[in-house]
Amino acid sequence: MASSLPVVIAACSPDSTTTAKSPQNTPPAPAATTPPAPAATTPRADGFVLAGTVAELDKEGKIQNKKLPVLVVRNPADSKTLYAVDPTCTHKGCPVEWEADEKLFDCPCHDSDFAPDGKVVKGPAAAPLKTYQVKIEGDSVLVKAG
Ligand code: FES
Numbered sequence: 001m002a003s004s005l006p007v008v009i010a011a012c013s014p015d016s017t018t019t020a021k022s023p024q025n026t027p028p029a030p031a032a033t034t035p036p037a038p039a040a041t042t043p044r045a046d047g048f049v050l051a052g053t054v055a056e057l058d059k060e061g062k063i064q065n066k067k068l069p070v071l072v073v074r075n076p077a078d079s080k081t082l083y084a085v086d087p088t089c090t091h092k093g094c095p096v097e098w099e100a101d102e103k104l105f106d107c108p109c110h111d112s113d114f115a116p117d118g119k120v121v122k123g124p125a126a127a128p129l130k131t132y133q134v135k136i137e138g139d140s141v142l143v144k145a146g
Contacts, residue, residue: 041067048135048142051084057141062098068145071096072134075116076103084134084143085118091125105129 043049051070052063063072064087071087085105087096094109104121105114113122118129133144 043145044142047144048133049145051134051141051143054136054139054141057082061100063141064098065143068143070132070143070145071098071105072141072143073098073100073116082134082136082141083116083118084132085114086130086132088129089125090120090127090129091123096129 041049049068051065051068051072057063057072057074061073063070065072069087070084072082072084075081075083085096087105088094089096089107089109089112091107091110091112094107096105096107096112096114098104099106102113103116105116105118107113107125110124111122112120112125114125114129115121118131120126120128135142
């Protein structure tokens, strides 16, 4: 039984005869490739990186770009200026959240609070959030991370 199996498979395979009789068969064309999207984390010549759009900032009340990582909010005292912070809590590394009503970054893990400029308002965190330069150009919100 085992010795007859390869014969049965070969007899049922149309490719074995087609390939032998059609030397002009060409391999399938490679799949179309999509050009890579522009990397949002690639810095420009001046060191700024696209974090998001003004429209997104105004709609959501913040820009949270996890690739950088950065969290951008408008200054509650002067909405024409922005703050950009690394949202990693300096206590034990949990991601902080922007609480617009309280005008604070709040850490859900141990309840540290940070001012919009990253300074500690309430511990246990002792060090401020890392801050970045941020600016608006047209509809783009740009951050100088690093
Ligand atoms: S990790 Fe943020 S307060 Fe502890």
